[in-house]
Amino acid sequence: MEEIILAVDLGGTNVRIATVNPQGKMLGKLSFPTEVSRGRERVVEDILSRIQGFLHGFPSGEFEVIGGGFGIPGAIALDRGIISQSPNFPGWEDFDIRSRLQKGLRMPIFIENDANAFSLGEGWLGAARGVKDFCCLTLGTGVGGGIVLNGDIWHGTEGKAGEIGHMVIAVDGPPCHCGSRGCLEVFASGSAIRRMAIEAIEGGERTELVERCGDEIKDITAKTVSESARGGDRLSRRVFQQMGMYLGVGLVNLVNLLNVQLMIIGGQVSEAWDLFIDSVREELEKRTVGSLGKGVRVEKARCGDDAGILGAAYLVKREFEKHKRRR
Numbered sequence: 001m002e003e004i005i006l007a008v009d010l011g012g013t014n015v016r017i018a019t020v021n022p023q024g025k026m027l028g029k030l031s032f033p034t035e036v037s038r039g040r041e042r043v044v045e046d047i048l049s050r051i052q053g054f055l056h057g058f059p060s061g062e063f064e065v066i067g068g069g070f071g072i073p074g075a076i077a078l079d080r081g082i083i084s085q086s087p088n089f090p091g092w093e094d095f096d097i098r099s100r101l102q103k104g105l106r107m108p109i110f111i112e113n114d115a116n117a118f119s120l121g122e123g124w125l126g127a128a129r130g131v132k133d134f135c136c137l138t139l140g141t142g143v144g145g146g147i148v149l150n151g152d153i154w155h156g157t158e159g160k161a162g163e164i165g166h167m168v169i170a171v172d173g174p175p176c177h178c179g180s181r182g183c184l185e186v187f188a189s190g191s192a193i194r195r196m197a198i199e200a201i202e203g204g205e206r207t208e209l210v211e212r213c214g215d216e217i218k219d220i221t222a223k224t225v226s227e228s229a230r231g232g233d234r235l236s237r238r239v240f241q242q243m244g245m246y247l248g249v250g251l252v253n254l255v256n257l258l259n260v261q262l263m264i265i266g267g268q269v270s271e272a273w274d275l276f277i278d279s280v281r282e283e284l285e286k287r288t289v290g291s292l293g294k295g296v297r298v299e300k301a302r303c304g305d306d307a308g309i310l311g312a313a314y315l316v317k318r319e320f321e322k323h324k325r326r327r
């Protein structure tokens with residue numbers, strides 16, 4: 001009988017389900033829209049029935065599902081298995097999701113914040129394989145983060161640690177949705193790139209970016225800015241250099257604080273790697289204290305879209321290995 005793990009990446013837009021073996025090989029995958037607006041109960045019911053249908057493809061005579069790992073956006077109170085804060089899923093606060101899934105699926109369930117799951121995935125099979133201390137940043141619409149120390153996620157007192165995106169980089173910077181100003185997220189996310197480009201255009205700078213978007217400034221996205229930058233557009237190139245500078249300052253703070261030597265950058269914006277990485281490295285060289293910056297590597301995430309799902313699977317694998325050792 002082959003042991004397999006159910007792994008789920010519960011995103012604001014899509015739910016991704018997979019079966020993964022303990023070596024990290026993905027055996028099957030399924031993805032469907034989350035439809036958060038239908039409310040918590042409907043979403044959970046939908047997820048449970050999709051999983052049950054999906055697992056039919058792995059007959060119980062041949063496969064044994066040893067547990068389910070879930071990556072979930074928001075803060076998780078791990079001791080109680082509840083979602084304690086959930087900006088992307090309104091109404092999911094204080095929801096005992098672990099018990100609900102355990103009951104519905106009749107298997108041990110392990111949950112983790114999605115950015116943390118991403119970090120565990122990269123640690124298990126990606127760019128941080130074999131490294132015990134590292135930080136992960138995901139640059140998407142926002143900036144997510146995970147801090148791994150001594151091989152495990154640093155959760156903090158309430159399980160909310162790792163808000164790297166809300167590290168303050170500029171005290172008087174643009175407002176952030178978290179209520180603060182000048183967070184890393186308002187400089188290094190996809191929305192930040194869009195904002196910086198639009199501000200420069202409104203300031204009267206010339207750029208081919210406007211033409212690329214059919215004269216509709218509102219249609220500018222991080223992707224169009226990166227395309228323009230690759231085409232040599234000065235404004236677009238500068239936006240990415242700026243973004244890289246701020247990102248570099250964020251990494252400097254992490255290095256100075258934690259003395260970690262590996263930084264993993266993932267998420268959609270990391271596709272523009274060559275446009276910002278030199279600026280990131282320049283700040284690290286300039287600003288780290290003493291010799292702290294020596295040997296620090298900044299690397300692109302390697303598991304792509306699968307990092308979160310692999311990290312969710314790793315939660316289960318890790319627990320089972322602990323049990324095996326105890327036996």
Ligand SMILES: [Zn+2]
Pocket residue numbers: 165166176177178179180181183185
């Ligand atoms: Zn913030």
